[in-house]
Amino acid sequence: MEIVPLSHVLIFACLLFVIGFVGVVVRKNTLFMLMCLEIMLNAVGVAFIGAGNVWQQADGQIMFILILTLAAAEVAVGLALLIRMQQRWQDLNIDKLSELKE
Amino acid sequence: MSAMLAALPFMPLISFMILIVAKDRLAWRFASLISVGALLFCTIVSLLIAQRVLSIEGEPIRVMLWQWMQLDTGVSWLPISFSLVVDRLAAVMISVVSGIGFLIHLFAAFYMKEDENFVRFMAYLNLFIVAMLFLVLADNLVLLYLGWEGVGLCSFLLIGFWYQDKKNADAARKAFVITRIGDTSMMLGLLLLFTSIGELQFERIDSAVIQQWSVGNETAFWVALLLLGGAIGKSAQLPLHTWLPDAMAGPTPVSALIHAATMVTAGVYLIARTQSIFMLAPEVMNLVAWCGALTLLLAGITALAQTDLKRILAYSTMSQIGYMMLALGAGAWSAGVFHLMTHAFFKALLFLCAGSIIYALHHQQDVFKMGGLLKKLPIESGLFTIGLICLVALPGTSGFFSKEFILGHLWQSPTAGPLFWWLAIIGALLTALYSCRLFFLVFLGESRFEGELHRLTSRGALLALLFLAALSLVGGIWHSQFNMPLLQSQELQMLNQSILTANNATVVPTWLHTLAIATPFIGIAIAWVLFAKYRRSFEQPLISVNNAWVRFSRAGLGFDYLYLFLIHKPFVFLAHANRRDVLDQLLMLLSHFSLWTKDAILPTQNGSIRWYAAVFALGLSAYILGWLL
Numbered sequence: 187m188e189i190v191p192l193s194h195v196l197i198f199a200c201l202l203f204v205i206g207f208v209g210v211v212v213r214k215n216t217l218f219m220l221m222c223l224e225i226m227l228n229a230v231g232v233a234f235i236g237a238g239n240v241w242q243q244a245d246g247q248i249m250f251i252l253i254l255t256l257a258a259a260e261v262a263v264g265l266a267l268l269i270r271m272q273q274r275w276q277d278l279n280i281d282k283l284s285e286l287k288e
Numbered sequence: 289m290s291a292m293l294a295a296l297p298f299m300p301l302i303s304f305m306i307l308i309v310a311k312d313r314l315a316w317r318f319a320s321l322i323s324v325g326a327l328l329f330c331t332i333v334s335l336l337i338a339q340r341v342l343s344i345e346g347e348p349i350r351v352m353l354w355q356w357m358q359l360d361t362g363v364s365w366l367p368i369s370f371s372l373v374v375d376r377l378a379a380v381m382i383s384v385v386s387g388i389g390f391l392i393h394l395f396a397a398f399y400m401k402e403d404e405n406f407v408r409f410m411a412y413l414n415l416f417i418v419a420m421l422f423l424v425l426a427d428n429l430v431l432l433y434l435g436w437e438g439v440g441l442c443s444f445l446l447i448g449f450w451y452q453d454k455k456n457a458d459a460a461r462k463a464f465v466i467t468r469i470g471d472t473s474m475m476l477g478l479l480l481l482f483t484s485i486g487e488l489q490f491e492r493i494d495s496a497v498i499q500q501w502s503v504g505n506e507t508a509f510w511v512a513l514l515l516l517g518g519a520i521g522k523s524a525q526l527p528l529h530t531w532l533p534d535a536m537a538g539p540t541p542v543s544a545l546i547h548a549a550t551m552v553t554a555g556v557y558l559i560a561r562t563q564s565i566f567m568l569a570p571e572v573m574n575l576v577a578w579c580g581a582l583t584l585l586l587a588g589i590t591a592l593a594q595t596d597l598k599r600i601l602a603y604s605t606m607s608q609i610g611y612m613m614l615a616l617g618a619g620a621w622s623a624g625v626f627h628l629m630t631h632a633f634f635k636a637l638l639f640l641c642a643g644s645i646i647y648a649l650h651h652q653q654d655v656f657k658m659g660g661l662l663k664k665l666p667i668e669s670g671l672f673t674i675g676l677i678c679l680v681a682l683p684g685t686s687g688f689f690s691k692e693f694i695l696g697h698l699w700q701s702p703t704a705g706p707l708f709w710w711l712a713i714i715g716a717l718l719t720a721l722y723s724c725r726l727f728f729l730v731f732l733g734e735s736r737f738e739g740e741l742h743r744l745t746s747r748g749a750l751l752a753l754l755f756l757a758a759l760s761l762v763g764g765i766w767h768s769q770f771n772m773p774l775l776q777s778q779e780l781q782m783l784n785q786s787i788l789t790a791n792n793a794t795v796v797p798t799w800l801h802t803l804a805i806a807t808p809f810i811g812i813a814i815a816w817v818l819f820a821k822y823r824r825s826f827e828q829p830l831i832s833v834n835n836a837w838v839r840f841s842r843a844g845l846g847f848d849y850l851y852l853f854l855i856h857k858p859f860v861f862l863a864h865a866n867r868r869d870v871l872d873q874l875l876m877l878l879s880h881f882s883l884w885t886k887d888a889i890l891p892t893q894n895g896s897i898r899w900y901a902a903v904f905a906l907g908l909s910a911y912i913l914g915w916l917l
Contacts, residue, residue, distance in 0.1 A: 211902045219898075284895025 195236030202229035216271060216278045220264045227257045289340060290351040292333045293372055296382070297421040299333075300326045300414040307411035314407050320397035323410040327393045327417060330386035338379040342769055348375040348776075350427065357430075361486040368488060373427035377774035380625055381424040381557055384632045387759075388549035389417045391752040395640045396541035398746040399647065403539075409449060413545065416442035420550040424557060428489045429478050432561075436474070436522070436554060440467050443551050447538040459537035466531040470521015474558075477514025480507070481565070491777060494564040498779045501568050512565045512572035515558060516579070523555025523609050526583045530847050532606055536598040540643030543598060547605040548636035553628050556612045560621050563775065567619065567783050573703040577617025581711040584610030586845055588718030592725065593841035596653045597642050600726050604679060605635055607715060611694055614712060618704035619784070620697030622770040627690035630763045634678035634687055637756035641672040644749070645730070648741045655726060660735035665743065667750070669731050671757050676723045678760045680808045681716065686763025691716065693770065695804045709800075713807050720811020721818070728815070728822040 206229060209222030231250045238246015268278060275282050303326035307319060314322075340346055352371035359366045374382065393413055400409050419438025426432035448460025482488055484507045485496045501508045519525075524532035532552070536543055546552060559566060559576065566573050584607045591603035608631045615624035645661065645668050646653055662669045678687035695716075698709040773781060816823070840846060892903075 207901075207905060211898050211905075214898075280898060281896055283897065286895055 189239070190236075192236055192240045195239075196233060199229045199233035199236065202226075202232060205229075214279050214281060216264075216268055216280045219280060220261065220268070223260065223264075224257060227253055227260075289337065289349055293337060293349055293374060293425075294351045294353060296330055296333050296337075296386075297372070297418050297425060299329045300421070301418045302326070304411050304414040304418060307407050307414065311407055312404075316401055316406060319407045319410055323414050324390070324393045324397050326414060327386060327390040330382075330417065330421070331390040334379075334382040334386040337374050338383045341374050341379040342376060346376070346379075348373055350374075359482070359488075361482075363486070366486060366488065368428055368430045370431060371427045372425040373490075374425065375775060376769075376772070377557075377560060377625060378424050380629060380769075380774065381553075382421060384553070384629050385417065385420045385424060385549050388632045388636050388756075389413075389420075389545065391755050392541050392544050392549065392636055392640065393417075395544075395643075395749045395752040396539075398749040399541055399640075399643055400539060401746075405449070409446075409539070412442055412445045412449070413541070416446065416545060416550055420554070423554055427491075429481070429493070429562075430488055432558070433475070433478060436518070436558075437471065439522070439551050439554055440464065440471060443467070443535070443546055446542040446545075447535045449538055449542065453537075456537040459531075459534040463531040463535050466528055467521045470518045470528050470555075473514045473521070474518025477511050477518065480514060481511045484511070490561060493562070494775075494777055495779055497564050497568060498783055503568055503570065505568055508565055508568035509572060512562075512569040513575070515562055515565065516572055516576055519555030519558045520579055520613075521555070522558075523552050523613065524583075524606050525555070525579045525609065525613055526586060527847070529583060529587075529606055530851065533599050533602045536596070536602055540598070540639060540646065543602070544636045544639035544643070547602070547639060548632040552605060552609055553632065556609065556616065556624055556628050559613075559616045560625055560774065563616075563621055564780055564783065566616075570703050573617050573619065575617070577614050577704045577708055580610040580613025580615075580617055581708050581715075582610075583607065584614065584715040585711060585718065588715050588722065590841050590845060591722040592718065593838045595656055595842070597646065597655050597658070597726070597730065598639075598653055600655070600722060601635070601638055601642060604638075604719065604722065605631075607719060608635070608679070610715065611691065611712065614704065614708060615694040615697065618694075618698050618701035618708065620694060620701065622772070622774050623690065623693040623697050625774055626693055626767070626770040629766070630678070630686035630690040630760070633756060633763045634675045634685075634760040637671060637753065637760050638675035638679065640749075640753055640756065641668050641675060644668050644743075644753075645672065648743050650739060650742070655729040657736050658730045659733045660731070662731040664735060664741060668753075671753050673727065673731070674757045674760055676727055678763075680720045680723045680811070682808055683805060684761075684764070686760055689764035689767045692801070692804060693767070696801075699800060713804065716804075716807045717811045717814075720808045721815050724812055724815030725819050725822060728819050732823050 203226050206222045206225030206227075209225065210219050213219050213222060231253050234246040234249040234253070236246070238244065238249075271278055271282070300323075303322050306322055307314065310319075337349060341349060350371060350373040352369050354370050356368045356370045359368060393410070396413060397410065400406050403409060416439065419435050419442055421435070423432055423435025423439060426435060444460050444464040447463050448457045451457045451460070478488075481493070485493065485500060487493050487496045497508065517528075521528045535546060538546075566576070587603040587606035587610060591600050591607065594600045594603060608627070612624040612627050612631070615621075615627060645658070645665060648665055648668070649658065652658065678685040681687040681691040695709060695712055698704045698712055699706055701708075773784065843849065892899075
């Protein structure tokens with residue numbers, strides 16, 4: 187089976203990461219920001235898998251499982267936050283959460 | 289005897305405490321009973337002690353109350369004890385302070401009866417006596433300094449007693465600040481003395497300085513100079529004298545107390561007490577004599593132009609203290625202290641009489657508005673005249689004996705000399721002149737005062753005046769006491785002998801005494817002609833000559849203006865120029881800088897998480913880029 191070259195995998199991961207990051211910075215809706223965060227995490231996961239595949243090691247996949255766990259935890263907290271935001275402001279605009287600045 | 293001595297300063301202190309705590313809850317009768325009674329006790333005890341100490345074989349009495357503190361001399365610890373000592377000098381002083389103080393208290397109890405703050409007044413008077421007694425009884429310089437500052441505090445409280453009037457409060461502050469200059473100098477002298485010989489107890493100081501320093505020693509010079517600074521501040525001598533005339537703002541008994549028994553005599557006492565140091569610094573003794581002589585003349589001239597009765601007396605006090613200083617400067621220690629005593633008698637009398645005259649004339653103090661009082665107020669006038677006779681030093685009065693005593697020492701003294709004798713004679717002439725002017729204006733001529741006189745009719749006050757008058761007249765009988773030196777230590781006598789009789793070769797002219805005795809009469813004769821207008825008062829209304837010289841002299845020869853322009857104005861100017869505080873601005877730069885940086889970076893903390901993420905990413909990529917390149 188033809189192996190996809192690592193550089194392609196990394197370029198793909200980078201693109202995915204940048205898309206996710208731009209999403210985090212640009213979107214105001216917290217729900218979308220969370221989804222973009224997921225994209226970023228997955229981009230990192232892709233990079234790990236690709237690297238693990240090149241060196242034929244299981245480490246990359248283990249890391250991916252760890253990242254998945256992390257993502258699940260993060261989503262749990264994030265969604266709880268979302269619900270509280272909705273209750274409080276009836277809105278999911280992240281800029282509303284700027285009261286700690288002073 | 290020592291138990292009585294220990295109780296001496298504490299009796300008026302207890303009285304002060306009772307009065308100051310009870311305040312207005314105390315009736316006049318009780319308040320005056322307590323305060324005057326305490327002073328009566330002091331007088332009796334003082335006289336008993338003085339009788340014992342001043343007898344031929346009298347030994348100093350000492351009592352140590354408690355140890356106060358320990359000072360590190362670098363080698364060992366020097367204990368400073370709260371101990372009192374009465375030697376001949378202190379015996380004279382406590383008799384004067386308590387005796388005159390008692391009579392003034394007695395007078396004040398009646399004079400101030402109607403004042404609403406009577407109790408407070410008597411309390412302060414008591415405290416004044418306490419401070420003065422501590423000053424006089426102290427056996428070391430630290431305790432003396434306590435009394436010294438206490439006296440300063442009480443003078444402030446009493447001069448500004450009627451503080452509701454801003455003028456009085458200002459006078460009090462002036463007295464306080466100007467004496468403070470002297471006090472600072474004295475404090476420095478005390479520290480210098482302590483660091484250089486490590487002793488503060490008087491007798492030890494005497495023996496230590498005599499052993500360690502020779503005549504003309506530089507440290508002795510500085511210590512003596514600094515102590516002199518303190519003395520001239522308290523004793524109102526040139527150039528720190530400007531507070532005394534303004535101190536007239538206080539009630540009259542206060543003026544009497546300040547001028548006669550307490551406060552201004554403190555400086556004279558200090559110099560007499562530390563005479564060993566002064567003898568080792570002949571230049572400073574000469575300076576003391578100059579201070580005295582100049583003050584004596586300046587005050588005499590100024591008194592000639594005053595229109596306020598109390599101010600005339602104030603300037604005469606300055607001039608008489610000048611005599612004392614002159615005597616001290618000439619090394620005639622006993623003569624100076626003798627004059628202090630007789631001056632206390634007649635000046636207290638003069639002030640208290642002046643107080644009753646001013647009271648009778650509805651607080652009129654202008655001598656040009658009095659006149660003819662000899663007929664209207666015969667008793668007060670008679671007593672006042674007795675005081676004036678003593679001031680002028682007519683033969684037989686107490687003032688005569690003490691002034692002659694001083695004059696007798698001046699001619700031969702190595703630190704004074706004929707020049708000072710002549711200055712003192714001119715001073716005596718001036719004294720006679722201004723006394724006569726005062727007498728003519730107030731008592732002779734026609735009355736220029738319209739309105740009912742209200743007399744001070746209480747017997748107690750009159751009794752005090754009579755006592756003082758008797759003392760002023762016969763005070764000279766204690767003359768013989770002062771032929772013996774007041775400080776009896778052997779070393780001191782040797783020093784006295786070696787220094788002050790060094791050039792006894794000066795021939796004393798035979799006409800010296802005749803001229804000295806004749807001077808007051810010459811003065812009176814001149815005044816008789818010069819002030820004939822005031823005597824007969826044929827001009828109605830009588831007004832004072834008002835040319836520039838008289839105005840200049842009335843303003844105290846312009847010393848107040850001098851200080852205004854020399855010290856006050858530049859100080860205010862500097863303070864105004866520096867009102868934003870230049871140094872502070874330098875420090876404030878730091879604060880301005882941090883404020884500015886805060887303003888600059890504050891917008892970055894906007895709370896928007898998307899911004900943070902973006903900036904974080906930007907920074908990270910910049911970092912990685914930099915690392916890669």
